[in-house]
Amino acid sequence: MGRPMQVARYWRHFKEKYRLIGGKCKSCGHVHFPKRPVCPECGSQEVEEFQFSGKGKVVSWTIVRNPPSGYEYYKPYPIALIQLEEGPVILAQLTDVDPEEIDFGMEVEMVTRKVREFEEDGIILYGYKFRPPIK
Template sequence: MTETVRTWRHIPQRYNLTGSKCLQCGNVFFPSRIICPECRRKGKLEDLKFSGRGKIHSYSVINTPTDEFKDIAPYVVAIVELEEGAKITSQIVDCDPDSIEIGDEVEMVFRKVREEGEDGVISYGFKFKPKT
């Protein structure tokens, strides 16, 4: 799949932080699912727009990145547990990597994710920053 197609297909999740919630068991998911893994066909899913607030569940500081990300190293990648309960992986920005701790409160920000070549598509999406 080309980057352009992937970008357009994932706009609801990437730009709005939209997932799904099972009305049967109450579990929340990101990205959206069409079937609840707990309830299977008995479950009924609805779209859920997440608040964009959460806490760092786990993290890692990347000191030796791939060539694509070498200009921003060192940087933090974390599993963020959102207020609604879903866990997502994201980069943590606007911080000193040495100051990040598990349990820190974070909030979603909208940033450039990557650029495909000098004249290519620029992809934007969510990242998180420490809550001030």
């Protein structure tokens, strides 16, 4: 369980997960994350890549105390719904933050962090997390 040899499964999302590239509809201008083949707003299939700034605000949050297997080592950790400044909401872990300080509307910025490791011979997954901006 959870010992994928298939690097490709994670590698194929490097644009989204390392660089926060999503989609923008060429027809109606709607931006979304991750990029989809069909615009969720107008149904157009003309969707291009869109680079998000990585800045956003906390919409809601929780502390995961009983994680799914594979994530036990990291518990407890905060997870939030974050509204990006361009509009879309995404789900991600918060990092470099005191859980007591998390609040509605808290400003955060994207950073790249390790998400999980597999067994000794497994791969190490990286992806976006969000933290309060460094002043």
